[in-house]
Amino acid sequence: MLTASFHRWLDPAFSALLGIAFTTAAAIAAGRNLGMTIGGLFSAAVVVPMMAGGSNGIRRRIILALSLTAGVAIVWLTLIGSSAATVNEWVGITFVLAAFSVAVAGLEFFLSKLTPSRSIVGQALTVVFALAWLSWPLWGNGVAAAWIVPIHPPLVLNGILVFTQPWTEQTIAYHLTNLDQDVPIRLAATPLPCVLTHLAAATVFFTAGYGVCRLLAGTRSGAKTRAAKGVDIGPM
Numbered sequence: 001m002l003t004a005s006f007h008r009w010l011d012p013a014f015s016a017l018l019g020i021a022f023t024t025a026a027a028i029a030a031g032r033n034l035g036m037t038i039g040g041l042f043s044a045a046v047v048v049p050m051m052a053g054g055s056n057g058i059r060r061r062i063i064l065a066l067s068l069t070a071g072v073a074i075v076w077l078t079l080i081g082s083s084a085a086t087v088n089e090w091v092g093i094t095f096v097l098a099a100f101s102v103a104v105a106g107l108e109f110f111l112s113k114l115t116p117s118r119s120i121v122g123q124a125l126t127v128v129f130a131l132a133w134l135s136w137p138l139w140g141n142g143v144a145a146a147w148i149v150p151i152h153p154p155l156v157l158n159g160i161l162v163f164t165q166p167w168t169e170q171t172i173a174y175h176l177t178n179l180d181q182d183v184p185i186r187l188a189a190t191p192l193p194c195v196l197t198h199l200a201a202a203t204v205f206f207t208a209g210y211g212v213c214r215l216l217a218g219t220r221s222g223a224k225t226r227a228a229k230g231v232d233i234g235p236m
Contacts, residue, residue: 012067015051019043019071032079034164037093037157038134040072044101045130049108053123058206061109065101072097084163092160092191099198100153104130106205113212137168138176142183149179150188151197159187 019040026039047068052061073094079085085093104126112122132139136152149155158167166187168179179185188194 011051011055012063015047015064015067016071016074018047018051019068020075022047023072023075027075027078032084034154034158034161034167036079037076037161038154040076040097041100041134041153041157042131043072044068044097044104045134046127048101048104049123049126049130052105052108053112053119058109058210061105062102065105066098069094069098069101079161085161089160089162093157095195096153096156096160096191096198099195099202103198103202103205106202106209110205110209110212113209137179142177142179142185145179145183145185149185151194153194153198155185156188156191156194159189160191 022043023036023040026043027036030036030039044065048065051064051068055061055064073090076085076090076093080087080090107129108122108126110122111125112119115121115125133152134154136148137155140148155167158164168177168185
């Protein structure tokens with residue numbers, strides 16, 4: 001029983017450690033600023049699908065996503081200070097990360113049930129879609145910016161952390177995006193729309209994945225029943 005309990009918590013602990021490692025690396029590379037928080041988001045886009053692919057069921061995936069969030073949030077605590085983030089801002093960005101991580105876990109669950117060679121293909125596609133979503137300012141050309149900016153995790157984090165300079169005003173951004181140049185934007189001051197949107201997406205993904213599971217189970221059950229009765233189900 002002790003061994004089973006140990007293995008049950010081994011993956012969540014490893015997920016949290018990976019979150020700590022990725023975010024610490026981002027902090028070392030970028031410093032205690034917006035780059036550090038964006039590094040945490042990108043770690044979720046990569047680690048959550050990787051860890052979730054080896055698990056069964058919805059609850060386990062949510063636990064792994066929240067474990068990653070806990071690891072990243074621990075490192076983000078170093079942002080709190082008199083000239084940096086407040087506790088309320090830390091709570092806000094942690095909720096954004098948690099909602100994004102759960103949405104990524106839901107997407108992996110859905111794609112893993114929908115694709116052949118379920119685990120590997122589902123994981124790979126989830127990473128691609130998650131990274132594409134995070135990098136929207138680089139390729140989106142400001143399309144639907146008024147709708148996307150309030151729910152886009154990196155931009156929402158930028159808006160919540162008032163001590164950080166807007167990313168779109170930094171020198172490197174002028175070569176990467178047209179946001180706040182050709183396309184005026186206003187960064188969100190609250191995490192609520194972003195959190196609710198990603199939780200809604202997670203609900204849709206988990207529900208759709210569950211539906212695919214039921215559909216496939218019914219198909220296999222029907223095929224076995226026909227085979228048991230000697231029904232011809234097609235040419236050999």
